[in-house]
Amino acid sequence: MTSPMTKVSSLVSSELGDTLSNIKNWGNLFLNAGEHGVYPTGDATSALQKLVNLANSQGRTTIVFPESTEYYVTSISNDEDIVYFGDGAVFIGGYDKVINKFADYLMITQQLSGLEYLKAANRNILTVAKTGGQFSKINDAIDYARNYCTINNRVTISVAAGKYNEEINLMPNPGIDIIGSGCDTTIITYASVYPNAPIYTVGTGYFQDIGFVSETSGDNSYAFHFESQNNNATGFVKFVNCSFLSNNNSGVGIGLGQDTGVQFVGCDISAVGYPSLYAHNYPANNISNQLLEIRNTKLSCYSSSICAKIDDAAKLYSFSNSVMGIIVANCESNVPKIEYRNGGTTLTYIPKSGTDIILNVESVNTNILGLNYNESEITTGGICFVAGNGLFTIPVPNASLRDYTVLSAIRADDSNNILGTVTLAGTGESYVAYSTSDTTVRQHAININIKATAK
Structure with a gap:
């Protein structure tokens, strides 16, 4: 009887190379190049070599490049077991290994969807597609992954293009990351009712290339909701190249807590009739390590006089020392104004002298003056x-x-x-x-x- 891996090898196209035939060795969690100093500016050879060495030392074999651009790399050693992924990312400078597309992986798994080995040997990468994937619904893949994933032994769910009428509830996130095929092609949409949302989560998580939409018929729902008051799980949630649209509240609603953070990179956050973004610190005394970070992101709002509303919730409820840092860099808005409620005072900016809500010095190059440190x-x-x-x-x-x-x-x-x-x-x-x-x-x-x- 032909082994599952022989079937895999026979189905992999020559254009993808032999690396994708080694799917069974991908390991339990990809490493993000951008989070380990591998940037598309300058010579990335040394930083990538360090990351490859780290991956080998940890028994991991998948590295993801989040930015769709060129990376200058001359050569890398000890990379035989390493698989690179990143839609639109390529190596220049002489290093000839391929950065594969997520869509290519989906193509292969669609062809192999009937093989038992996909469920047994590769449980750390699951696929969802309207046809041909291991699952046709994202929540079915999440329910399957909950049986064995952990915060340190994570499962990545790769979602093909399509419109998925689902609510994703990861309260808290047990160890699941979700990657789509593009925020314009992989859409998660639902008529959610607050506090639920198309994506409702706290804890550590990574989401990339997905569009989240809270439909008009929903009730007071964000497209993305993060609320530490409803669950005290710690961790950092990161969105890369995602879009958010709510037709009945802000595009994203964020309530931080002790040791929590939310980061947006290269995203588009939109709302109709409301500010694009709403965020607040935790309403209690002596809360630390709260971070909202927004980079290379557009805040689009329609029928609203402000693009963002930020509350010092601790001060609003007579608490103190709930410290929340804010970084807004290289961002823009069609309505570049904010509202900041500091107890009984409402301002159009974050004061430099603030003690609870603190605008970080990295907040530069944005037309939203109230969030621009240089202004x-x-x-x-x-x-x-x-x-x-x-x-x-x-x-x-x-x-x-x-x-x-x-x-x-x-x-x-x-x-x-x-x-x-x-x-x-x-x-x-x-x-x-x-x-x-x-x-x-x-x-x-x-x-x-x-x-x-x-x-």
């Missing part, structure tokens, strides 16, 4: 006014957005320094004004240097 500090120097009386003004950009304390140094004709402080309260002032009646200032200059720092 919190403006320096103007060397402004020169020659001779006479009058009113001198210095513009302060975005003075209507933030509260500023403005320190000035004025140097007059006799080289004496005059220090002054002016406060802009964020109510619409656009300049700092100085006046002088010193008629002795005639042939000399008044140099004004200011530094405006957000409070």
